[in-house]
Amino acid sequence: MTTSFYDLDIPALCGEPISMADFRDKVVLIANTASECGFTPQYEGLQYLWSHYGKSGLVVLGVPSNDFGQQEPGTASEIQASCSRNYGVSFPMAAKSTVKGAEATPLFRWLAAEGGILSRPRWNFYKYIVSREGKLLNWFTPLTAPDSGRFKSCVMRAVMDR
Template structure:
């Protein structure tokens, strides 16, 4: 188990791997996503956060997963097309990955170690805020939408910390 967020890499949905080291000094919002979930419209809110706060140092990272209800059955190409066509997603997307249990990718094992048992994703669209210095500062269940006041306040607090 790695001790640093910045030691982690994940495969990208299309293209080169995504290195968390590239996000040093930025706030990172990570969401486990799915294209066929009741919470899928949260892609719009995630895109809005990326568009609004990205220029100030926020990175939104989507991690598609088929772990909950088989709600991400598509191929990388199908996921990419659905996200861009239906929700205008332009933020980085990881390859479809396991986010729970013994098969969870290292990024989600790190998030679980930092956030504790209650932070483990139990459905799609859990969201995690990682500070500019690579620390998990907050996490949200799918019931908290990306455009909620709580989510925006958490991101703004993380962005003010230098």
């Protein structure tokens, strides 16, 4: 098991791999996403956070996954087009990845190891907040929307903590 968040990388949706080392000294919000899920409108809240707090050191990273209900069937270009067209997504997006079980991408295995068994995604739009020091601060189920007071408060505390 990789011991450091900064040792991890994940293939990008379009282009070079995304290295967590590039996010050193930034707060990273990671969400497993899907384009055909009832929670898909949460892209709007994630984009809002990226647009408003990116300059303060917040990175939002979307990780599309087809693991739950086959709700991300598209190709990379279809996912990119849907996210951009429907939600104005401009934050980094990883390639479609497995986020559960033994085949989970190393990033999600790390999140599960750090957060414990209950933090493992059981549906789309689980959200994880990683500190500027590369430690998992908190995680949220899809029932907590990115625009909820509870979630935004957690993100803001992490971003403002220097």
